[in-house]
Amino acid sequence: MEPILDVKSMTMDFGGLRALDRLDLDVRKGEIAALIGPNGAGKTTFFNCITGLYSPTQGDILITRPGRDPERINGLKPNHVTEKGLARTFQNIRLFQNMTVLENVMIGRHCRTRTGVAGAMLRLKSARDEEQTVVDHSYHILERIGLSRFVNELAKNLPYGAQRRLEIARAMATDPFLLLLDEPAAGMNPQETRALDDLIKKIRDEEGISILLIEHDMKLVMSLSDRIFVMDYGRKIAQGSPDEIKNDPKVIKAYLGEDPDA
Amino acid sequence: MITFAEIKRSVLVSLWFMFLTFPIMVVRVNPIEEVIEWRWRNLIIIGVGSFAISFVWRYMMERKEAGLKRKEAGGEKPPLVKRIMDRPRLSRSIVGLVVAFVCVFPFLFSTYQVTIMSTALIYVMLGLGLNIVIGLAGLLDLGYVAFYAVGAYSYALLNFHFGVGFWIALPLGGLLGALFGILLGFPVLRLRGDYLAIVTLGFGEIIRLILENWNDFSFGPSGIAGISRPGFFGIDMSLNTATTYVYFVLIGLVILTVFFVNRLQNSRIGRAWIALREDEIACQAMGIDKTRTKLTAFALGATWAGMAGVVFAAKTTFINPASFTFLESAIILSIVVLGGMGSIPGVILGALVLILLPEYLRAFSDYRMILFGGILVLMMVFRPQGLISGVRRVYQFKGNGEKAPNGGSGS
Numbered sequence: 001m002e003p004i005l006d007v008k009s010m011t012m013d014f015g016g017l018r019a020l021d022r023l024d025l026d027v028r029k030g031e032i033a034a035l036i037g038p039n040g041a042g043k044t045t046f047f048n049c050i051t052g053l054y055s056p057t058q059g060d061i062l063i064t065r066p067g068r069d070p071e072r073i074n075g076l077k078p079n080h081v082t083e084k085g086l087a088r089t090f091q092n093i094r095l096f097q098n099m100t101v102l103e104n105v106m107i108g109r110h111c112r113t114r115t116g117v118a119g120a121m122l123r124l125k126s127a128r129d130e131e132q133t134v135v136d137h138s139y140h141i142l143e144r145i146g147l148s149r150f151v152n153e154l155a156k157n158l159p160y161g162a163q164r165r166l167e168i169a170r171a172m173a174t175d176p177f178l179l180l181l182d183e184p185a186a187g188m189n190p191q192e193t194r195a196l197d198d199l200i201k202k203i204r205d206e207e208g209i210s211i212l213l214i215e216h217d218m219k220l221v222m223s224l225s226d227r228i229f230v231m232d233y234g235r236k237i238a239q240g241s242p243d244e245i246k247n248d249p250k251v252i253k254a255y256l257g258e259d260p261d262a
Numbered sequence: 263m264i265t266f267a268e269i270k271r272s273v274l275v276s277l278w279f280m281f282l283t284f285p286i287m288v289v290r291v292n293p294i295e296e297v298i299e300w301r302w303r304n305l306i307i308i309g310v311g312s313f314a315i316s317f318v319w320r321y322m323m324e325r326k327e328a329g330l331k332r333k334e335a336g337g338e339k340p341p342l343v344k345r346i347m348d349r350p351r352l353s354r355s356i357v358g359l360v361v362a363f364v365c366v367f368p369f370l371f372s373t374y375q376v377t378i379m380s381t382a383l384i385y386v387m388l389g390l391g392l393n394i395v396i397g398l399a400g401l402l403d404l405g406y407v408a409f410y411a412v413g414a415y416s417y418a419l420l421n422f423h424f425g426v427g428f429w430i431a432l433p434l435g436g437l438l439g440a441l442f443g444i445l446l447g448f449p450v451l452r453l454r455g456d457y458l459a460i461v462t463l464g465f466g467e468i469i470r471l472i473l474e475n476w477n478d479f480s481f482g483p484s485g486i487a488g489i490s491r492p493g494f495f496g497i498d499m500s501l502n503t504a505t506t507y508v509y510f511v512l513i514g515l516v517i518l519t520v521f522f523v524n525r526l527q528n529s530r531i532g533r534a535w536i537a538l539r540e541d542e543i544a545c546q547a548m549g550i551d552k553t554r555t556k557l558t559a560f561a562l563g564a565t566w567a568g569m570a571g572v573v574f575a576a577k578t579t580f581i582n583p584a585s586f587t588f589l590e591s592a593i594i595l596s597i598v599v600l601g602g603m604g605s606i607p608g609v610i611l612g613a614l615v616l617i618l619l620p621e622y623l624r625a626f627s628d629y630r631m632i633l634f635g636g637i638l639v640l641m642m643v644f645r646p647q648g649l650i651s652g653v654r655r656v657y658q659f660k661g662n663g664e665k666a667p668n669g670g671s672g673s
Binding site: 051052053077079082083087088094095096097098099100102103106107108110111112113115116117120121123127130134135139148151152154171174 | 522525533534545546547550551558654659
């Protein structure tokens with residue numbers, strides 16, 4: 001299976017601190033991959049490098065859009081990365097608090113629409129049509145994510161779980177082929193987590209979007225993932241199926257520390 | 263009930279104020295007779311006054327706290343504008359009344375009244391323009407008056423050297439404003455918050471100082487006089503008619519501004535501005551080009567300042583750099599903040615209040631600045647969202663709101 005995201009030997013230095021050390025990782029079409037590791041392992045830094053918020057010191061990030069040749073996206077601006085079809089959510093929710101739920105999703109359509117200043121001021125027919133399509137499409141996404149009853153609510157007034165889901169809805173509005181979820185279940189109660197489990201599977205199965213997620217909830221990770229990558233101190237220490245990872249001594253060591261009697 | 267503790271606190275407050283104001287309100291040195299006058303009466307007035315005001319203040323604070331609690335409990339009343347807009351008959355009759363008043367205004371009141379109303383309308387334009395930059399895109403611009411100056415001087419100079427008329431200069435002024443907006447925008451793309459404020463402040467001063475010192479170009483502090491008023495198919499107008507005419511030109515421009523800004527803020531571009539204001543990183547991660555969005559905000563905001571400048575030059579027929587000091591920027595900023603950031607009716611009301619009030623309070627002109635500061639402080643304490651806060655657009659969908667909650671999984 002061809003990888004749609006192929007990260008080769010990526011290194012990220014902050015001054016003298018090596019946050020990522022020659023990291024290799026790939027996501028295949030139609031799979032749910034998980035990136036786990038103790039706090040401070042460099043997982044979010046990895047996401048920031050891929051999505052263009054940071055520019056990696058070394059290494060290659062290659063993506064293969066459906067029906068296209070692989071292309072290198074190192075050092076592209078975040079908005080261009082999103083345009084190419086990589087969308088992300090944030091660990092600490094970063095919604096547009098004072099915009100309505102619908103508008104948040106509509107922002108996701110920004111890079112797929114073209115209306116300019118003149119079109120907006122004169123409300124040309126093309127602009128009106130485009131606006132209507134954006135509204136309809138965004139509402140449709142909200143319906144599928146199960147947030148349609150909040151449409152005109154301000155994002156900041158949403159319950160916590162719904163805010164997390166709205167972040168996913170907003171990312172999906174950019175028409176990604178790969179969705180990067182940064183701790184989507186953080187702070188959720190068990191019920192919300194179960195619903196999230198269903199949602200992520202549904203996104204993969206029905207929308208055909210591949211998913212790479214960072215998560216600390218092991219039950220969720222094991223239930224969702226086809227493959228798991230484990231990081232510690234900026235290095236990849238293991239990769240494999242959930243069962244392989246569960247029994248990997250290096251992973252156990254990274255999470256629990258060394259057994260003094262061994 | 264007034265408790266003993268409250269009285270004690272108010273006594274302390276009044277003592278503190280008496281101490282603070284002692285040097286300026288009580289002691290007066292009379293250099294001619296070489297004596298010191300002790301004005302103890304002032305001290306008593308301040309003591310009693312601050313004692314009384316501290317009770318009012320406490321009452322207001324309690325009301326504010328109660329309001330916040332009500333808001334948290336979900337019993338929040340929708341904003342005034344929304345309540346009015348929800349009742350189409352009421353909103354239509356309000357609009358009708360305003361239109362009627364605006365139309366007959368110059369024929370009912372004196373030329374003086376029309377002139378100050380025109381000034382207020384210029385500030386409405388400026389406020390709405392700055393509202394794009396600050397209210398929508400969240401870029402704190404303290405040098406906004408520079409674009410106003412660019413507009414005014416472009417008309418004044420074009421008119422002086424080449425006899426260019428008002429109607430040709432108007433779009434040119436807007437265009438030059440936009441150009442300068444982009445010129446300022448480029449170096450400050452990476453800046454945010456305080457840093458942006460400092461640089462824009464500097465930019466405003468640079469433009470003013472250039473106009474003040476480059477005598478060959480701008481005639482320095484003596485300014486440019488004899489600028490043509492707006493023409494109307496070459497008809498000669500008396501001063502009265504000309505004033506009325508400028509008033510109607512401004513009404514037209516304000517309507518045009520409201521029309522365009524309203525369309526912009528509910529468009530793809532406007533949403534991008536608001537997203538940029540809310541969260542710059544998330545905004546980029548959602549595929550919005552930060553550079554372009556910021557530059558359009560600066561350029562469009564400056565366009566209206568440029569046009570307002572052209573009208574200002576045409577209205578007063580004389581301009582010099584003294585009209586474009588930092589104080590002007592501060593006033594326009596206050597209009598936006600006081601009115602309500604991101605709210606068109608708020609900014610209009612803010613401009614009318616801040617420009618007309620001092621005119622009608624001429625009697626207090628000595629205390630204008632202290633009143634100005636006082637009002638702003640009180641506003642920030644009791645109504646930080648401004649006179650009329652912005653309302654987000656509500657979209658209607660078939661079946662929306664009727665669906666039963668389905669556990670959130672959306673299956």
